[in-house]
Amino acid sequence: MSRVVVLATGQEGLCFPSGPSARVVVNEGCALLPVAGADGHPAAGRICQLLTTLGIRPTTVDTMQQADCFVLVILADIGDGENLEALRHRLVEKGREAGLVLRIQREDVFRAMHRI
């Protein structure tokens, strides 16, 4: 099991001056998933359900308001040996169908930067 972070946003994206619209983050067995969207909480259930269909198991969800955007960050697990690149492609595709921009990346960078 590996931990990943997942971030998703609506098409309007995050509110960084030159930022992208969304991101999902994954680690070697787990993943961290931040999600942002103007539609707020209802997006969370929809996205978690979508992740589950891809074999990504959300474990923790955190939220914050980023300017006009509701941001959802999801910590999730993926199976050992899961091909992150393939997972990313499937996630992007599913996100597009749902009107979201989704990205996934390993949790490690966030943990290294913010935890000792």
Add this chain to the structure above:
Amino acid sequence: MWLTAEEVLETLRMIEAEHLDIRTVTLGLSLSDCASESMTRVCDNIRRKIEFYGSRLVPTAQAVASEFGVPIVNRRLAVTPAAYIAAPTGATSYVPVARALDAAAEALGVDFVGGFSALAGKDFQECSRVLVASLPEALATTKRVCGSVEVASTKSGIHMTAISAVAQAILEAARLTADRDGLACGKFVVFSNMPEDNPFMAGAVHGFGEGEASINVGISGPGVVRAVLQRLKGADLGACSEAIKRTAFKITRMGALVGQEIARRLGVHFGVVDLSLAPTPTVGDSVAEILETLGLERAGTHGTTAALMMLNDAVKKGGAMAAPSVGGLSGAFIPVTEDSAMAEAAKLGALTLDKLEAMTAVCSVGLDMVAVPGDVPWETLAAIIADEMAIGVVNGKTTGVRIIPVPGKKAGEVVDFGGLLGYGPIMPVKPFSAAEFIHRGGRIPPPIQGMSN
């Protein structure tokens, strides 16, 4: 402990809005076992060794960047100083070695290979003399090869005769690339106290004390530091220093993590994180903008040296705790043409060669990417280098000079090298001669600080 959304977004903001990235992942390689009496064999050995260790560098770095969500801007090579690999050939030119390095780097898809280098801090060996003589053609006829020569150290003093030879080589390299504004000189650094594990070009080498192969990482985050300071409007300088330390800690942890993962996948040792803040010509990715955010109207005005000292010190303090091992240059870079705000300050006259020299006493690197008139006498170049070496030698620190005499251009004109090398004004040099001093040659003995045993 669970990460908060704020922490995740802080990281994302750094990367996506404030230009945080891994500036370079540099594979250091020993070429000691490539030496031979045959130049053909030396070149074949070099190509084989680089291919053996380096073939997975680029794809591995790309995979790690993608999985971790951290951009890696450059993948590079640093090798054993070439003079000592080519020495047994007895050749009078080492240009074939440079071409072999260039071909090997191109085959791997890396943009630069450092190590066409020699050590001449006390005196010349025959091979270091040949390497310096080969520099102009080697730099002018290759695309990816970077060179460096150590001409001074705190232990050995300042080898003025080597400085003269290097100054003449720089002018000749500029002449050979006159159609590209002397660009070959942008691939060459002359050093005091040359570091053996520097991942940054043009001065990267894989020193004699290093292992067979290792990964060294250079991080870059001037935009992040500037953004942090922008949120501290009116705060005192102690608070600014603390904020820079915390930021440096975070970005260094990121660099160490990425470097260690790449080293693990390549099956080589992880070496060091170089803590340098490395700017690019992109607006918002500038060390000069940090200084200006601290309250200086323009980088180079009075107060700049103090501000840079604080910045450099805070970055080191924050970064040193964050990485298993730090090395390389580890300080703020102040390359004039590679930093758009630095170039602008020079254009306005706020930043002069004299002020840059003062600034190098409190940060790493030295006079970096400084363009000067193409008709500068070689003795003046040598004197500029000697001054900079003196600062490094007496302070027990690395200093370097990467200076570009631009053929056909005069002070005040602008040169555009393109890409990461950027653009900037031709900076004036003093019209008064140092020729008699330089022609004395010999060696300035090491300062008393060198007797530290």
